[in-house]
Amino acid sequence: MHRRVFLASLLGASAAVGLGGCAKGDASADAKGAATRPLAGKVPAGTSLRIASYQNVQQLQFRLAKLPALPFKVSSWVNIGAGPDVINAFRAGSLDVANNAGIPPIQAHYQGFDAKIVAIDLTRRPNYLFATKPGSDIRTVGDFKGRRLAFSQGQAQGVVLLRALKQAGLTYDEVTLVPLTSNQFLTALQSGQVDVAPLANSQAPAYLKQYEAKGARTIPTDVVDLLNLLWAPQSVLNDPAKAAAIAAYIPSWARGQVWQYEHADVWNEEFYVRTQNLTPQQARGISKLANKPLFPPSWDEAIRWEQETADLLAAGGFVKKFDVSSLFDHRFEPIAARAVPEEYRK
16 A cells, blocks of 8 residues: 555544624635635633643643633543544544644545634754664664654654654665654563654653663764644534634734743643652753743744745655645634744744
């Protein structure tokens, strides 16, 4: 089976600032598929959203930062984060808006599901590093040649791996990409199913604590996954009330991240130590690697990056080449930037 067909089937199976005037009826769509009618200036009474909040991060940010109450009902905070799982939840109609990296919207487009990016946070420092299985002799990305690498086509970890291979001058035919989702990476490493897997900075300390003495190690790189974003199904954005609620949610989402960055000591204790069972030292190590939030007024850089990512996937036969500008709903473009101080805009 062609790798594109195989991976698509695998992933498909896993399971109010700056607003315009009022709008009524379904949002129209331009030639690129983006809704164009103005966003409603007020969230209608009775509006609700189902919002993804992996490991309850959003609720914790909102509570600790003491952010104002949202002008709509959150009918559920859904503990979901992996791109393939989010896409499935979107398809099932059980989720309205989610926080992901840049690759899940590309994967959704390839699967024929219409969704749009509504907010952008740029990350300038690596969020991931590569971990080896216990007893491995791998020490550099160049050593990945001929090895089995955990690969998730629909998640940030996937594009980080592809960019690292490209940077090292390795082709896809020189490695074995093992299709998994990120929640399977640790088990695959522990069992030796794969030689290498990309792990989030926050996952690495616990893995090394358990397996470093058995010969596991991590391999940092300077490869970044630029985009941290909010996105929503087009069907949700076609509902004027829900679109207005998403527009009202974006400022709180942005401010929550700024608060977390500015109060690292509190976040370390309340999240990493209390909920992730890390030591204070491990938590501080993760915070030192944290990205300063950056909400650009213009999405130009984000679109260029997304296009490069889509082209990289297309070159490997994982998706078909397409113009990524169709993934962005520009009605929301200035909202996040207007919600934060200038130092978090550029």
